[in-house]
Amino acid sequence: MVREPGYREPDRPSGHGDAPLYRPERGPGRDGGRPEPSPDADTPGQPRGGAHPVDRSPPARGAARPPATDQRPPRGAPPRPELYEAGCSPAGLARPTRQPADRAGGRPGRSPQWLPVVLGTPTADFEPRPAEDQTYRPDTVTDGWSTRDFTVRAASVRGYLHRHRGTPRQDDFAVVVHPPTGAVVFAVADGVSAARHSHLGAALVCRAAVREILADLAAGHPVDWQNVVQQAAWQLVEQTRTLLGLGEADPAAAEEAMASTLVAGMVLPDGPTVSLIQVGDTGAWVLRDGAYRSLLDGKLHTGDPVVSSAVTALPRTPRVSPRRGPLGRDEVLLIGTDGFGDALGDGAGQVGRYFAGRLARPQPPVQFAYHLDFSRETYDDDRTLLAIWPRTKA
Numbered sequence: 001m002v003r004e005p006g007y008r009e010p011d012r013p014s015g016h017g018d019a020p021l022y023r024p025e026r027g028p029g030r031d032g033g034r035p036e037p038s039p040d041a042d043t044p045g046q047p048r049g050g051a052h053p054v055d056r057s058p059p060a061r062g063a064a065r066p067p068a069t070d071q072r073p074p075r076g077a078p079p080r081p082e083l084y085e086a087g088c089s090p091a092g093l094a095r096p097t098r099q100p101a102d103r104a105g106g107r108p109g110r111s112p113q114w115l116p117v118v119l120g121t122p123t124a125d126f127e128p129r130p131a132e133d134q135t136y137r138p139d140t141v142t143d144g145w146s147t148r149d150f151t152v153r154a155a156s157v158r159g160y161l162h163r164h165r166g167t168p169r170q171d172d173f174a175v176v177v178h179p180p181t182g183a184v185v186f187a188v189a190d191g192v193s194a195a196r197h198s199h200l201g202a203a204l205v206c207r208a209a210v211r212e213i214l215a216d217l218a219a220g221h222p223v224d225w226q227n228v229v230q231q232a233a234w235q236l237v238e239q240t241r242t243l244l245g246l247g248e249a250d251p252a253a254a255e256e257a258m259a260s261t262l263v264a265g266m267v268l269p270d271g272p273t274v275s276l277i278q279v280g281d282t283g284a285w286v287l288r289d290g291a292y293r294s295l296l297d298g299k300l301h302t303g304d305p306v307v308s309s310a311v312t313a314l315p316r317t318p319r320v321s322p323r324r325g326p327l328g329r330d331e332v333l334l335i336g337t338d339g340f341g342d343a344l345g346d347g348a349g350q351v352g353r354y355f356a357g358r359l360a361r362p363q364p365p366v367q368f369a370y371h372l373d374f375s376r377e378t379y380d381d382d383r384t385l386l387a388i389w390p391r392t393k394a
Helices: 160-165 198-219 225-244 251-258 338-344 350-358 365-372
Strands: 140-146 150-157 171-178 183-190 262-268 273-279 283-288 291-294 323-326 332-336 383-390
Touching: 140 365, 150 171, 150 183, 150 365, 171 198, 171 383, 183 198, 183 332, 183 383, 198 225, 198 251, 198 262, 225 251, 225 262, 225 273, 262 283, 262 332, 283 338, 291 350, 332 338, 338 350, 338 383, 350 365, 365 383
Parallel strands: none
Antiparallel strands: 140 150, 150 383, 171 183, 183 262, 262 273, 273 323, 283 291, 283 332, 332 383
């Protein structure tokens, strides 16, 4: 991928060994140090295992749903071919993994229209196991809406490996609008696989990051991006103390239990202008005319002889500086975890061509998640993708 020349490089340590663990030496948080409600906490009047508690972030008001971009085919009509073609040569066309079949004790029959898209060699076909965890963690989540200035689509899908093992999805995202400024504020996180409760950590850091950015926007002063990182790290430390019943905050225990990567930022209508920070290997790209430009450091670079899996993750708190740059009216901003980024590579392969076609314009949220859940051998990690399109003004 080509590095975007318009984006300013931050000063950041090169490895996780340089990033200190967060130390709770002061009362963090604008609300007197109260932690976010844990994603596994009981909501009053709601049985355990129901929906997550309501976030205390200011609500996203004024967001209107976009008009439908597709019409439903007549009942009984065959599925439309554009749901399956990969936008490449006939030999590389995406296809369903297999035709559905009702068989005793086997995988339930399914409509061909919703079989996973295959890009290259498919992964094994199997019925996913439920996530064996005390908290409710859905296999797939998706969101989509439009404001006057932007159209947003987001989805997070459990990877095939976690589906096979019966472990929860460790990715998460949060995306809201700040009505007074029209800014779209977002966070995308990938829980570190070795951390037992990293799925909770990913949810916590997304909530904390979005809350802090919104608070700075509401106060009318520049976003304190280092504080965003500090608050997200503190959430992991405090929630680990509560979850494990520790007598005091223990950052090392939080790293073992809830470590998570984070990309957080916002898009302002003026320009539009993008601001991003990164802790870990979650990536960001701009898509234009079928070509992807990488905006952040990642563990996969064209020409690298070895792909590194080293991850700097919260609650470590490296020094961060935002990367800022314009977003063209004919461009799409993409934020994705490595489950998407590793498969994308430099964007020149089959996955890149497939998504270049699917992201040329916004699609319905469920269809957006469907495309993200493609089948490709060895690429079996959780995948989260956020896409933001500037809307053309009349």
